[in-house]
Amino acid sequence: MAAAVAAHVLVFAFPLQGHINCMLHFATALAGAGVHVTFLHTEHNLRRLGCRAPSAAGSPLLRFLSVPDGLPDDHPRSVADLPELSKSLAEGATGPFHDLVAPGSPSSRAADAGADPTGGFPPVTCVIADGLLPWAFDVAEGLGVPAMAFRTASAGNFLAFLSVPNLFELGELPFPAGGDLDEPVRGVPGMENFLRRRDLPSFCRRPIDTDDDVDPALHALVDRTVHSRKARALIFNTAASLERSALAHVAPHMHDLFAVGPLHAMSPAAATCSLLREDDGCVEWLDGQADRSVVYVSLGSLATISLEQYTEFYSGLVAAGYPFLWVLRPDMVGASRGQDATTPQEAIIRAVGETKARVVTWAPQRDVLRHRAVGCFLTHAGWNSTLEGVVEGVPMVCWPFFGDQQMNSRLVGAVWRNGLDMKDVCERDVVERTVREAMESAYIKGTAQALAQQVRRDVAAGGSSAMEFERLVRFVKDLNT
Numbered sequence: 001m002a003a004a005v006a007a008h009v010l011v012f013a014f015p016l017q018g019h020i021n022c023m024l025h026f027a028t029a030l031a032g033a034g035v036h037v038t039f040l041h042t043e044h045n046l047r048r049l050g051c052r053a054p055s056a057a058g059s060p061l062l063r064f065l066s067v068p069d070g071l072p073d074d075h076p077r078s079v080a081d082l083p084e085l086s087k088s089l090a091e092g093a094t095g096p097f098h099d100l101v102a103p104g105s106p107s108s109r110a111a112d113a114g115a116d117p118t119g120g121f122p123p124v125t126c127v128i129a130d131g132l133l134p135w136a137f138d139v140a141e142g143l144g145v146p147a148m149a150f151r152t153a154s155a156g157n158f159l160a161f162l163s164v165p166n167l168f169e170l171g172e173l174p175f176p177a178g179g180d181l182d183e184p185v186r187g188v189p190g191m192e193n194f195l196r197r198r199d200l201p202s203f204c205r206r207p208i209d210t211d212d213d214v215d216p217a218l219h220a221l222v223d224r225t226v227h228s229r230k231a232r233a234l235i236f237n238t239a240a241s242l243e244r245s246a247l248a249h250v251a252p253h254m255h256d257l258f259a260v261g262p263l264h265a266m267s268p269a270a271a272t273c274s275l276l277r278e279d280d281g282c283v284e285w286l287d288g289q290a291d292r293s294v295v296y297v298s299l300g301s302l303a304t305i306s307l308e309q310y311t312e313f314y315s316g317l318v319a320a321g322y323p324f325l326w327v328l329r330p331d332m333v334g335a336s337r338g339q340d341a342t343t344p345q346e347a348i349i350r351a352v353g354e355t356k357a358r359v360v361t362w363a364p365q366r367d368v369l370r371h372r373a374v375g376c377f378l379t380h381a382g383w384n385s386t387l388e389g390v391v392e393g394v395p396m397v398c399w400p401f402f403g404d405q406q407m408n409s410r411l412v413g414a415v416w417r418n419g420l421d422m423k424d425v426c427e428r429d430v431v432e433r434t435v436r437e438a439m440e441s442a443y444i445k446g447t448a449q450a451l452a453q454q455v456r457r458d459v460a461a462g463g464s465s466a467m468e469f470e471r472l473v474r475f476v477k478d479l480n481t
């Protein structure tokens with residue numbers, strides 16, 4: 001009988017911060033379970049991360065390789081450029097990706113022979129690709145290498161996209177022009193009692209400033225969702241206790257399904273994966289603040305806000321009266337210099353003073369959220385941030401921008417009740433009132449703590465996510481026998 005080949009998983013994340021973070025936690029956990037893992041970055045991101053050295057991965061079983069994303073290095077790769085990035089990645093990376101995965105290809109042979117500078121890895125036995133990279137599945141399966149899909153957003157968001165044809169059939173989509181976004185939505189199974197039009201993925205809304213009924217991005221995302229059904233299995237960074245119903249409704253559409261999150265709470269400290277430099281000084285600043293006194297404000301890695309929205313947030317935060325730590329990425333505030341050439345960052349410090357406010361371009365978010373001084377998290381409700389807030393038991397105020405964030409904030413405000421949902425409103429009075437309520441409400445604090453305890457049990461030994469992860473490792477190893 002031929003000896004079983006050692007499992008070697010190639011993990012390929014869409015090259016955005018929110019995708020890299022959870023898939024790198026996943027890769028780290030797989031390596032911790034004794035599986036060889038190649039984590040595939042784009043060349044551009046790997047350069048930014050500066051983690052070419054194998055030791056940076058923190059495990060001899062985890063290495064980083066890269067493929068080109070097809071864009072010039074000085075391209076901004078902003079949120080508006082995502083369709084272009086998606087297209088150029090498919091064009092630029094397919095060939096190199098094929099060569100990495102192909103049995104007997106030069107790179108694979110080099111690894112077999114131990115000539116690979118990152119340490120002799122066995123040939124790739126399985127590809128786990130971001131669900132936004134459908135071509136990666138097709139290439140892998142075309143080469144006879146089994147492929148699985150990883151979705152970085154919630155199971156509920158996936159279910160909403162799966163339900164889109166049904167929503168059209170029921171007449172729920174497209175929304176009537178000028179229709180009431182507070183109307184409940186039928187047709188996403190298990191969510192009828194809390195889902196309103198405004199909580200569906202933002203692509204379900206009519207495109208602004210056009211006569212079109214449907215956002216073309218909606219079709220593209222539904223196609224990718226349907227494509228994931230071909231995968232050998234689908235993996236979610238979620239826990240059964242958070243999304244039991246959505247998982248149960250997605251499962252019959254898939255060959256297999258694994259809910260293994262929140263992964264950041266399960267994997268040991270991963271190699272650095274921040275594309276922006278973290279400002280560690282903000283943790284020292286938090287050390288000087290009273291327990292549960294600070295509002296942490298972060299709107300994720302992609303969102304941009306107008307100067308008007310910034311002004312409303314800023315005024316509301318100042319009026320609420322708590323010290324705050326605000327992540328303002330350099331590219332975040334539109335038309336961001338005032339007439340006297342001050343930046344929003346400088347304006348805050350000038351007006352509020354350094355004791356009362358700290359503004360950074362990027363924070364070590366996990367350390368911040370677990371800091372005793374943080375009393376509430378004003379977030380855009382990206383899925384990673386949502387899970388990070390949940391795990392630390394921090395009350396949340398959600399102000400979602402786009403995509404899955406609309407549904408995540410509804411889960412926080414109406415289902416889990418560990419925070420408040422401020423979606424679609426950006427007024428200083430509302431910011432002030434909502435932040436005050438999240439900081440002071442004993443009910444929200446209690447719910448947030450109880451949810452955190454539940455999710456921590458899920459990822460601890462014997463918990464549902466931990467057991468699902470073990471089943472996944474067996475699944476991956478069995479692919480080679």
Ligand code: UDX
Nearest residue numbers: 018021152153300301302327362363365382383384385
């Ligand atoms: C978006 C989506 O909303 C998300 O649900 C999807 O899965 C990926 O794309 P993004 O805006 O990046 O994501 O938000 P989020 O998912 O919350 O990810 C941001 C990550 O950056 C988090 O892991 C957070 O900890 C990290 N972060 C953010 C920092 O490390 N420092 C910061 O200052 C801000």
